[in-house]
Amino acid sequence: MLTRALGVAALTGLLAACSQQGAPQAGVPSPAAPTPAASTTVAHSGTMDYVQNELVVGYADEASLQKAAQAVGGTVVARIPEIKSALIRVPGDALKLTASTMQLAGVRYATPNVLAKMDPGTTVSAAGTASGIGAQANSADQIFDELPQYALDPRHLNAKVAWDAGLTGKGVVVAVIDDPGDVSHPDLNPNWAGKAFDPLQNKVYTDAKEWVNYFKKDANSHGTYVASSIVAARDGKGIVGVAPEAKWLPVVMFNPGSYGSFYIALGAVWATNNGARVINNSWGGGVSFGAVKDAFDYAMANGTTVVASMGNTYHDEFQYPAALPGLIASGALDASNRKVTFSTSGRHISSSAPGQDTMLARPTWQGGGHALISGTSFSSPYTTGVAALVLQKCPAATPYQVRRVLELNANSAIGSNPSGFDRDTGWGGLNAGKIAQTLTDCAQLPAKGANVAINVAYTDSSGTHPGILADVILRGQGMRAGATDDPTPLYLTPTDADGLARFSEIAPGTYDLYVAGADLSVTGGLADSRGTFVGTITATSGSTYFTPDRKQVNLTSVAPDLNPTDPYEPNDTPDQAALIAYGQTTQTAYIYGKPQDYDVFKFTGAAGDQIKAEMLAAAQLGGQLDSYLYLLGPDGKTVLAENDDRGTPRLDSDSEVNFTLPAAGTYYLKATSYTISEGQNDSSPFNKYRLKLTKTN
Incomplete structure (x- = not known):
């Protein structure tokens, strides 16, 4: 099993390792009181640890926050109104709710409540x-x-x-x-x-x-x-x-x-x-x-x-x-x-x-x-x-x-x-x-910094959409790439669900601006559908967070589909199974739309057929699905073979079943995620896969 975090939601906080040797705006309200959970479960995804049932949401207004909480079946337990961020306690796994939550109107971001870590070091003196x-x-x-x-x-x-x-x-x-x-x-x-x-x-x-x-x-x-x-x-x-x-x-x-x-x-x-x-x-x-x-x-x-x-x-x-x-x-x-x-x-x-x-x-x-x-x-x-x-x-x-x-x-x-x-x-x-010797007069202070806001939008055949999950880079002009003595500034940040990327208190000057559409390691898809932009922006000394230097970037790019349609649904049981034949690869399908989604396909084989069924998912298509594949017998119940990660030794998180059929008949392939196979919930619009069936003899 290979756990994967939702790209930009992989926010690991690690205390800087140490080894021990020898004035706010007037009228801003105070944060609302958080209610710590009576007990919390720590979940793991790669190097990231997070509270399994806590979702952090950036919201536009109170109504949007309440709708988001309702949509995930959770309860708002804390707010930071100054930055419009809230903590929602949810049933199930918060990480798996991030993508679907970000598609909700008025939600700027959704992340699990990632835990920091500390290395206490040792004292020797x-x-x-x-x-x-x-x-x-x-x-x-x-x-x-x-x-x-x-x-x-x-x-x-x-x-x-x-x-x-x-x-x-x-x-x-x-x-x-x-x-x-x-x-x-x-x-x-x-x-x-x-x-x-x-x-x-x-x-x-x-x-x-x-x-x-x-x-x-x-x-x-x-x-x-x-x-x-x-x-x-x-x-x-x-x-x-x-x-x-x-x-x-x-x-x-x-x-x-x-x-x-x-x-x-x-x-x-x-x-x-x-x-x-x-x-x-x-x-x-x-x-x-x-x-x-x-x-x-x-x-x-x-x-x-x-x-x-x-x-x-x-x-x-x-x-x-x-x-x-x-x-x-x-x-x-x-x-x-x-x-x-x-x-x-x-x-x-x-x-x-x-x-x-x-x-x-x-x-x-x-x-x-x-x-x-x-x-x-x-x-x-x-x-x-x-x-x-x-x-x-x-x-x-x-x-x-x-x-x-x-x-x-x-x-x-x-x-x-x-x-x-x-x-x-x-x-x-x-x-x-x-x-102390040189700063004798505050008139000698260097020029003030700059604040920049980049708004990104995607334009495709269906219209214009917020530039969610885009990568934005500001690169000072004249940079000598790779030079260890080059002080030219470089800043980068992803966009939120509104397509906004902010750069606070940066060096003033003219920057080359690079924008790339949604990260394919997160969403999956074709490289030529991502969309890129290269231009410039001037960051003006004295611009502020409230009056930043702004630029609108429109990418000709396919917007991430946060509510995809699975062409094979409903195929959740053997009675609803979709047909697949030897030599066929399905269209893109999704483990999505319900907390525990199982997609069932059926095929006809003869005794002695050596079959290879491949679930092409995050490792080969991009996206978020850590796949799990079952081969079921003609009764639609008996598990003949199953696989989490393909290869011996293991290649990656995609799944592959190799099996010789004992008798002629109809057999079933049941596709899902590793998380669901473990009895937990998993529903992400980026849980995409294609199923490939081959007769190898």
Whole structure:
């Protein structure tokens, strides 16, 4: 059995791996209270884990939401009205409902509530007191408060120069979306903003003891380490954060284990509404659209900078949310200002910060004190802290302006290109002191970023349709493809069910625009029916989320059929079986239209006939069907043979039955999906297949 996710719905959220070593719009309503399920079942599809009975829906209005809930037989249990996203609890498998839900009027997207994952790492050097981790061979300029922190010294973040210039983060609130940080830790309590939020409960905590008593678990430590990078108080004790007078809002997304993407989005919206000017995300993965992207777009539209770790995959690749348009993506450096080998590379990287053997605070429920810890999970919060310094100096700076200040003042000598950008370290190592020295007047801020909205439509013989499931790429002109030192921006995102693709807080300039129709790996179909467009668009400095630079793209393309007609229905039982003969391949048919659809075909054979029946599905036609095929005897009941995945060894997820008929008579082929064969529901308009029957002797 090969499980497949619905293309753009495959939104895996993976916490950036770590190894531990040594102001909102006025009048916007608050999110509605979610009702956590009494019990949840985690389902798996490929590398994606999700809550089996929870569907996340983007909706146009309340009426559309209620109709969607009714159509899937579900109940709306939570809303985020700011971004018009809702959580619907459904019977059956949410993943299998995504395609059919997206065809409903007023639905912008439908995804399963994908779970994030966390690698807690291991601590090899930790102590409850400063005496347990001494300065050893550290130079004097690396001792901050009591403990050595090379990350802050003049050769790295150069923090003291910024502090001496008055840039301490004072007046700036940052949010950390992570596991629950220890608001009682002596290094963190002085800068706790007095609120902490658990999206799963929709509960705001204002009492440190209550928060700690509820969340103190051995598995919860990551958020404490992350927060201390940013806001550990400068009080002569323990360690100090790079923005030691900024305030901090903890937002939970692990406790332990995973929260779904809906709750991450809810947390980001709550943080924005509660004054966070920077949101740190030390997690990454394939979250490329849906509620999380909407929530970060909402944050940036309201002036909140969003920072994310590049990830720890060792590869040059897109990781989400770091690759989302408008985010500041942070890579990791070691003490020698070299890229750490695990740090993910890519064109979307912004800059880098220390992320190996960083001295950070350990939760009191683990004994307190401090530990040496590594990962891009910790370069990201250092970047968040430096962003807070910029926003203290220039509170009106937009997210793109904050990003460019960090990049323009980074140490470009770090990395493989000593004169500027490279895909390993971005624009170089962050330097807070240089920012303090150069950003003396907010009139010196770089130009504002741009916001772009691309509307896609399909035109075919039946008319014009919304450009659902299209891929949209903005590629800066003059890009040198493959060059590791080319900073030309590249942004990509899929369209929603309305055919809309948004790019928030991107670099202004002229872009080559590439649009391709529905992804055939999702929908299936012929390559020449996809449709493409190549053109240009100018992203204007100062355009906003609410007044973006817009472009309409009309593709001559076959629109995805979200309500296909099976030419052989009804053929659900042997009595209704459709005819098929040796040497014949059926037209395209569908496992669709009911929760458990079985399509039955019959043929006549002679004793000794060696037959091969092939169910050509996702692997050979595209689409979503992980097929399952039965051969039934003349009674229409007895299973003579069955197959899930063809080949020995296995080739792919399509099905093939090879069998020698024992006697002359009428035999039956029953086609369905693997999911249905396991007793679960499966109904997708992209569950397409063709049945081929051959006599091989």
